[in-house]
Amino acid sequence: MSDDALEHSELTFLLGMAFQLLLAEFARRLNATGHADLRPVHGMTFQALRGPGATSSELAERLGVTKQAAGQIVDDLERRGYVERTPHPAGGRRKLVVLTGKAHEHLLAAGRTLHELEAQLTERLHEAGLHVPRAELAAIIRVLAGDDIPPLRPVW
Amino acid sequence: MSDDALEHSELTFLLGMAFQLLLAEFARRLNATGHADLRPVHGMTFQALRGPGATSSELAERLGVTKQAAGQIVDDLERRGYVERTPHPAGGRRKLVVLTGKAHEHLLAAGRTLHELEAQLTERLHEAGLHVPRAELAAIIRVLAGDDIPPLRPVW
DNA sequence: ACATCAAGTAAAGCGGCTTTACTAAGGAGA
């Protein structure tokens, strides 16, 4: 497939391909740093719980899954020492799910890896006289979703 | 989330979000035209079988799944009248899977829908003084995949 | 006290894929 063929592909295809390749490369690099036991959904969970933490139900909403699914993810991460269920200040049945140090470490490593990858990509684009199409992608998202952006679904 | 916030998001996030939204809108419109019983993987199957058709194993390769999975997809589509298994000219156990008229109709409808959607999107971008970032996306794909582009995985 | 509501959990189901294991049909070499 030549560059020419690629440029004449559907926008939808180009977006999907670029996304999947970028995500795969990110995962490859992250695994190489020793974090091989976590999938994208876990990384997104960490993002969603950063700072004050959240309840399972809040997590479910942020991830765009049922609260049962969120509960299962929390079960799994708790077993493996990435999160803890602590009593919720607001009381009730609520439990506040918070990140452990282990999760914070992972967040840091993931952030570093992603920024490095994107920086290298930016450089390659600049070498080719192209820019990173942030504004264009943001505009596409705006056009399609308006003001309430739904969760990015953590599919592979 | 403001435009500003969006533009400062990770490139990976922007790509994923744009892709998922575009695909969802495409599916929404296609369903509205009465083709509600097919998922992206089926559309990709139709693309892969267009023209002379292919064997299940070839289909598997083009979709990036096992040949058993491809066989199951073909079973399903055959039951619903979208494809047929015909004797393969090269003989052996091979069977040539070919599209029926019903599948060609769907391909046409899907093509029309997608082009219309992308054309509208292009117009909106132009109104905002932006272009469709084909070259940029193609370059990203090139950088990450080199010359052999793997199949776009049909995840939702 | 009682109804109601929200958070959480438990269990089963399910879709779509992989893994494992097998059958069927050539082709090549002794």
Next chain:
DNA sequence: TCTCCTTAGTAAAGCCGCTTTACTTGATGT
């Protein structure tokens, strides 16, 4: 020709990650 290897296809089971259905538990308001 007989056997071996290769390739296409199929069958069955397993599995992962999610949803659906149904329940329990605690707080709130009247």
